[in-house]
Amino acid sequence: MVAITEIRNARSMNAENTHFDLEINHPDYGWIPYALTPWDTDNTINNTELLALIGSDYVAFSQSDEDARQADFSRYQRNQRLENEVDPIVTNPLRWADLTTEKQNEWTQYRTDLLNVPQQAGFPNTINWPTKPE
Amino acid sequence: MVLTVTKPTVGGSEDSWGTTINTALDDIVLEINSNADGTNAITPNLTEGSWEISTTPVTASAAELNILDGATVTTDEVNILDGDTSATSTTVVDADRVVFNDDGTMKQVAMSDLKTYINASVGSGSVTEVAMTVPTGLTVSGSPITTSGTLAVTFTSGYSIPTTSSQSNWNTAYGWGDHSTQGYLTSAPAPTSSQVGSAMAGLSTGAVGTFAFAMISASTASTSVSVPNGTTTSSLFYTDRSASNSASYKTSGTWKCMGYATNEDRGTVWMRIA
Numbered sequence: 001m002v003a004i005t006e007i008r009n010a011r012s013m014n015a016e017n018t019h020f021d022l023e024i025n026h027p028d029y030g031w032i033p034y035a036l037t038p039w040d041t042d043n044t045i046n047n048t049e050l051l052a053l054i055g056s057d058y059v060a061f062s063q064s065d066e067d068a069r070q071a072d073f074s075r076y077q078r079n080q081r082l083e084n085e086v087d088p089i090v091t092n093p094l095r096w097a098d099l100t101t102e103k104q105n106e107w108t109q110y111r112t113d114l115l116n117v118p119q120q121a122g123f124p125n126t127i128n129w130p131t132k133p134e
Numbered sequence: 135m136v137l138t139v140t141k142p143t144v145g146g147s148e149d150s151w152g153t154t155i156n157t158a159l160d161d162i163v164l165e166i167n168s169n170a171d172g173t174n175a176i177t178p179n180l181t182e183g184s185w186e187i188s189t190t191p192v193t194a195s196a197a198e199l200n201i202l203d204g205a206t207v208t209t210d211e212v213n214i215l216d217g218d219t220s221a222t223s224t225t226v227v228d229a230d231r232v233v234f235n236d237d238g239t240m241k242q243v244a245m246s247d248l249k250t251y252i253n254a255s256v257g258s259g260s261v262t263e264v265a266m267t268v269p270t271g272l273t274v275s276g277s278p279i280t281t282s283g284t285l286a287v288t289f290t291s292g293y294s295i296p297t298t299s300s301q302s303n304w305n306t307a308y309g310w311g312d313h314s315t316q317g318y319l320t321s322a323p324a325p326t327s328s329q330v331g332s333a334m335a336g337l338s339t340g341a342v343g344t345f346a347f348a349m350i351s352a353s354t355a356s357t358s359v360s361v362p363n364g365t366t367t368s369s370l371f372y373t374d375r376s377a378s379n380s381a382s383y384k385t386s387g388t389w390k391c392m393g394y395a396t397n398e399d400r401g402t403v404w405m406r407i408a
Contacts, residue, residue, distance in 0.1 A: 021368050026408055034408060035369040044342040045408060080155030109266050
């Protein structure tokens with residue numbers, strides 16, 4: 001068990017105020033960032049005591065900030081799909097030439113659907129990810 | 135008192151005078167009576183041990199008896215000198231006297247004289263300096279005192295008097311006997327590779343000391359890159375390389391970057407350190 005006696009810059013990360021990003025003064029590492037979550041099963045640091053240290057001294061949870069983080073993350077996921085799934089097909093002339101016109105249309109539509117993900121009604125929290133062609 | 139002796143008459147009758155005998159008795163009577171005023175006292179010549187009082191011979195000499203000449207001593211006073219052990223409470227004052235043997239001559243000496251002597255012999259010594267030494271563990275200040283002051287004793291740094299509770303614990307440990315035979319560890323051997331491996335294998339996902347392939351969060355990626363030994367500024371996300379299933383798996387605690395992550399490629403290897 002590592003005893004933490006100082007914290008700073010706490011920010012609530014959910015509406016229930018059970019998830020915080022903060023900095024702790026660690027006896028070995030000094031001031032380091034720390035994510036306090038209710039699902040943490042490690043007991044090296046007593047999160048209950050950390051919550052007591054935080055008390056009411058934290059920046060309140062912001063839904064708009066959370067939506068922005070989620071939007072950025074969803075775009076990142078979209079970009080990863082484009083980079084890892086679409087680009088190896090459509091940017092390779094030999095592989096692209098081997099596809100039938102029907103498959104080329106499926107990949108073209110898949111790429112278009114990925115690019116249009118931010119325009120979905122549930123974006124960024126509820127996304128209907130398009131299906132990658134076989 | 136005048137002594138009168140009737141001398142007997144021999145040969146007389148009612149009608150004639152007889153001869154009076156023991157005429158020398160007249161001289162005896164005269165001698166006794168003439169001493170009635172003490173002018174011609176009879177001086178007995180008593181010999182020690184030859185005269186008695188109530189059949190007890192008096193053996194004291196005249197010189198010895200004359201010691202009492204002029205004595206006004208009472209029987210009680212003489213008895214005190216004879217070892218009487220009874221005591222009478224008395225407030226002693228300077229004018230009181232005690233019987234005192236002054237180098238062979240008995241005297242009465244005033245208590246004031248004794249007080250003067252005792253003070254001169256016992257209580258009038260002079261001290262010019264008083265010093266104190268203390269054993270290891272104690273420190274004394276104010277020593278020596280040459281006029282007036284205080285000798286203060288304190289603990290030397292690193293020393294103290296153990297509390298009763300501490301001593302009780304020590305006594306308990308002492309009662310356990312020779313501790314050198316109890317098998318106490320004097321050094322801890324380094325864990326073996328298999329022990330470390332087993333311990334690591336027993337850690338659950340996300341525990342301090344475990345590794346994870348995870349991606350930095352959007353806020354972190356938007357402001358910085360993660361380099362080896364860097365720590366996250368927000369939660370990581372457990373992920374596959376394409377980040378297709380990452381959103382619901384956030385990490386807890388503090389993670390150290392063991393690889394490299396950027397905004398364009400956020401996934402890398404991390405180790406939880408806190």
